Amino acid sequence: MPLTAEAAVPRSLLRDEVLVRLREAIVGGALAPGETLRDQELASWLGVSRTPVREALLMLAEAGLVVARPGTSTVVSSLDARAVRDARDVVAAMHEVAVRDAVGRLSADHLRAMQEAAAEFAAAIRAGDVPAALAADDRLHRVPVEVSGNRAVAAVLDQYTPVVRRAERLRFSSLAGRDSIDRHDDLLRLCAAGEAEAAAAVAFDTWHSLPTDRT
Template identity: 30%
Template sequence: MTSSKNDTQLKRSFMKDEAYNELRKWIITGKLQPGTKLRDQDLSDTLGISRTPIREALLRLENDGLVVTKANRWTLVSPINLEEAENIYSIVWTLEALAMEQAFPYFTLKDIDELERYNENLNKIMKTGNQIAKLQADNEFHNKILQLSHNLELPKLLSSLKLRIQRIEIHYFNEIDRMNTSYEEHKKIIDLLRKKNMYLAIEAIKSNWKNSLESIQQFTDDSI
């Protein structure tokens, strides 16, 4: 009996995680557009699983800020707006500046070379036009700095914020050629690390995020 009960719990947990991962991907990539109404029965039919793991996945997505719910009425994919982007980016560049400050004493030549490889990989992927792959390559670069900070709280704080940023950037960067600029900004960060200039490296990591936000602001201004 115990084995059967455990198997049921594992299966339910697996389905909940699978539902969450799939719905999160659909929201971030825009397959589920902002404002789309999410009905658990429809999602259950589409994914071929029961409604319970769907509901649990939607609760997690609400905690991530990717869906909004009105109790017993509706669940929608969260809207994307400029005010939200400004709030999220400002938090991210502040936390990544802290990560750079805390990581700086730990950087070795090997670590800097690894950052360079990540950045060259980003440059290579840019030519494919795969927006999701470009963002993933960009994240590899930034995650290396987080790792070297040895601050285990920073990835936790940044995780859901970066999910929302990925969604914002996929939404806007299909229209904006931003990653070429980001590649050059990463090169500047690498150069400053080699020169052991912590102050300017911190300012450069902040500028990398600020310039992404400014690209979005400029695009929305031009679209009005």
């Protein structure tokens, strides 16, 4: 019997959209640590049924962004230092792999996109605009990830980067965020020079330098 994809695809896409919206709300602080998440309220807020909300919450629980308590409630997780440290280590390793694989294939357009994102990041940090800094940082690091073509790396980053980003909001709100400007400059210089191993090491250090003792 032929598969009827029409019924399955929209539900999957809807779940993914709900996942993105809820994840952004948690990372951005609109949904605060310890806040109870009721699927009916979230469904009304997003204008969807409860099913994609429940599915998205399960995925957020796997990523450590929410804590599901069977039979009771689901709450936004606190910024646990161990969870942030574990996610940071994994994310740093994935970016190291991506940069090492991508350096030899970065075109002039790729490098230009990274340079523009780095400049926007630096401007946002100096202006104290944390959301803009995070967005620019995402654009910069996304380039080598996409160029590497490693879908396993991309999948792992998609799961664990939001955990790191919650902590990054604290870091980029402080003077410590300015250190990333220099690391970006080093990364761009080494990528442009084709020095894959050195660039990969900087990529790892950029992410692994996130302090976890303040979360």
